[in-house]
Amino acid sequence: MLIPTAVRADGAIKVDVLVATTRRPTDTPGVLFSGERGKEPQVTEISVSIPSDSARKVGQVQWPAKLPANPAKEFATVSVTPLDRTGAQGWLRQHLPKSRRVMVFVHGFNNRYEDAVYRFAQIVHDSKADVAPVLFTWPSRGSIFAYNYDKESTNYSRDALEEMLHRLAKEPSVGEVTIMAHSMGSWLTVEALRQMAIRDGHVAPKIQNVILASPDLDVDVFGQQLAELGQKRPHFTLFVSRDDRALSLSRRISGNIDRLGQVDPTVEPYRTEFEKAGIVVLDLTALKGGDRLNHGKFAESPEVVQLIGNRLIAGQAVTDSDVGLGDRLGAVALGAAQTVGGAASVAVSTPIAVFDPATRRSYDEQILRLGTAAGNTVTTAVGQ
16 A cells, blocks of 8 residues: 555645654565554654545545555555654654644554554545644554454553654644544543653643544543643543444443443533533534444544534634534524423534533523523413
């Protein structure tokens, strides 16, 4: 997959990604790094060609049907350049946009090296994020039967990720850093930040936003990790989905403790705990997933990837009005038949439901008014 092709198709977009890894190098052409654990972190610049928007669906990686890839219809590798520390620093300075933002992506369970590279290139392109893209890929064997090996590989990679984040935060040309982690990569990300907070007394101030997509994290452990990050921690946003089948399996493997990416943010104790911690939760349960496990909705939904690029990476607040929840509330208020018995389900009736402290306060007030209006309507109707 990663053997460079010299062919460039008309309209194809090139995405440059800086890739840091704790994987072991391999001599197999086009693989570069295996799923085994390397002794020292390595850095590579990889340029990926993505077909024009007219030739693909937003949210999807068009894997080659055969090799070499057809850049007009499929993702293809343009160049692969190993870098040393000085070269990586030069790449970063060259690719920083005017916003001076860096986006770090940490992939999840069951990912090969090329899986992570192509998926992140797709997210960067489809979200139109104004960032310098940096991928951190850890030793996953890319097998559904290697769950425990992958989990230990995240622990193996904590120091390397922490060190990379330190270097990004200390780089004068960098203004701020957003981290987005998927699935098991969420454990690695929060652990690295926890280590940083313990060592330094705080998380580096430039690390302002952390986005956890379908986080494969024990909810009790996450609560402890969050507390150890301190009061001046980054802003957290969660993407959850109650129909995530991959997390259902993880829950069974992990002693039937709720996984963070599968909780219902409308019920206690999660509703109150998220509000107290200032965590924004985007519930994607009503969205149709692109895979049978419903584990990759954050990257496959055009609405979600655009939300990531337009708002979350820029550190802007996402509220119900951004995704139509406010409109739903208005629609529910139109008639007593819709209002009675319907208020409790309003929050999940839109494809993307947002739960953040400000929205929750507004939502509660509107629900209270709706309930009062419904009661008055029913009273009038029955004459009592």
